[in-house]
Amino acid sequence: MITITNIKRVGSDKTESVTIEGGLIKGWNLPEEGQVIDGQGGTVAPALIELHAHLREPGQTEKEDLASGLAAAAAGGYGTVVSMPNTSPVVDDPAIVRSLIEKAAGLGFARLRPAAALTKGQKGEELAELTYLKEAGAAMFTDDGRTNENARTLRLGLETAGSLGMVISVHAEDASLRADGVMNEGPVSEALGLPGNPASAEAARVARDIEIVAGLHAQGVPARLHIQHLSTARALDLVRAAKAQGLPVTCEVCPHHLTLTDEALRSFDAIFKVAPPLRTQADADHLLEGLRDGSVDCLATDHAPHTRAEKERDLLDAPSGIAYIELAFPLMYTRFGETLGLDRILDLMTAAPARVMGWAEPTLDAGQKADLVVLDLSTERPVNPADFKSKAKFTPWAGETLKGWPVLTVVDGRVAYQR
């Protein structure tokens, strides 16, 4: 049993306490029992949910592993993490899904819900055994990291996954339009002499995938498509139009696409190399508007750790990705607390991802699962990558002063992180 004292529920000024027992919230303001933890006056919310993280296990544990990645997630206030299947080997086998869940459960950090590959080996050709993968505990299906070039395979996958009540999430990018692009195509890429990845590569693929869903929807076939890490204004407008037609299409946006632009590449620092690439300020503004008006469904980080040596290569050779699951909430709250409001940011990182997945929305009510985070919304402190639990101890925001740091994360009634 745990009692957390000296906390405030979101939207309330009242100092309260919560008691946790058997993995559930027992009740509020009960007599203190068991281990008593001082919440330091922080604000309590349901633990955050991440739909898009690369934990690199199995096979790439020099970049990250379940222990470091899930500890990093807990430090970032996350209670649940959906990991991407582009590991080595690919997560396309029910035995791998089971072993990941089992191992993660023993670690005591954030809860792992692995995504499984949509196609065998993520090759985009033959569907994986989606039924067995779901039985093994896969949270969703995706070939993330690959771009679903074969439209028919995606269509078959949507039909199968839809019949299983599962979501397919996609890295929506036309590989032939992207070509060898390593950054957003535009005046900056041209001035820097770096091959550009045009906004149309994303929009064209989003349009194609929406048409597939629309076709299935018209035939009464249930199919749910989630578009990952949307980066362009144009693609968001396509999602908006699809939603207006009532199509079951959702999308996520990453904080790095809101807070950084292609101008950052002028440093030639591969830390800013991500896929899809950092776009323009106009794109970032448009995405922010989408978060405000509800056309963007949720936030996700696309936590993508690499080794320092890999990121110290030149921009053509370095891999794509930023790892910052520990910073996502403080970054969003510091930069957009005033424009979006605390409630909306928390919704985008807790209930909204649950809705996308078709999971029950988390609440702090008695009887609910004890997954919660206590946030210190006022203390400002600089980002120090040396403190990261992630193996990727570097970040574009190093030294930046942020507020909204998690001080306590509880998962399944256990303390998963405490500062």
Add this chain to the structure above:
Amino acid sequence: MGSHPRHLLDFQDWTPERLTAILDNADTMLQVLDRPVKKVPALQGLTVCNAFFENSTRTRTSFELAARRMSADVLTFAAGASSVSKGESLRDTMEVLTSYKVDAYIVRHHAAGAAHLVARYSGKPVINAGDGRRAHPTQALLDAYTIRQEYGSLEGKTVAIIGDIRHSRVARSNAELLPKLGAKVVLCGPAPLLPAGLGALPGVTLTTDPREAVRGAHAVMALRLQRERMSGGFLGSLQEYADTYQVNETLMQEAESGAVVLHPGPMNRDLEISGDTADGPRSRILKQVENGQAIRMSVLYHLLVGRN
């Protein structure tokens, strides 16, 4: 004159005055090259590292001679035969080279921005000898110098650059440098090889029409058509390209009467430039090579000695 840039990576930090000083100093270097003993002691005791992560013979030779003529020791590092091909990171490679007590680096790399990374990791002056499509500043300086030899100044001059602009670091560096020295630049090529984004640079205009590009130009530069790009579907055929964009005597009739012809080399004769134009009285192509050595001597002097 403004602060003294530590590196020559591109022209971003360089004022027109500093750039003009490099060109002025090249006059002196040309005189050195005309002497029976073509050597001065300016860089005696210093070690210059030619760090070539990408193949190059002409540029490497030009830099190497420039450094030797100023009495520097030259360490040549060719990455093809080195640990870079075994996966060593650029940073690790640079740390090894730094331990040899090198005083300056000349860097050629296939990736844009690599020279910037070397500057960050090495702590010593870096001269960019070509990084991907990004920049080749000493080439642009020697082009500017060659045009200035004709007209005395770049002020009010128009330079047309024709060819595969998209993949050309020479075009990008000239588009950055020449407007700083008062010239206008017209970039011209088939639309897929002419990125619209470059039109945002000050003093630069774009056109797909070579006659329009050359009209009123004081210098016309043909760029090498990178045949390996053909696989990307950028062009219908080499013949189509040559018929439309070749710099030849017919096209040059549109230019100013005394206009000169440049080419950064190596040339595809009778493809991007006709043989008779390359060898004709307007051609300054060999002059460019000679000037290249003087410019590189001047840059080395400026970065290693002139700042003190």
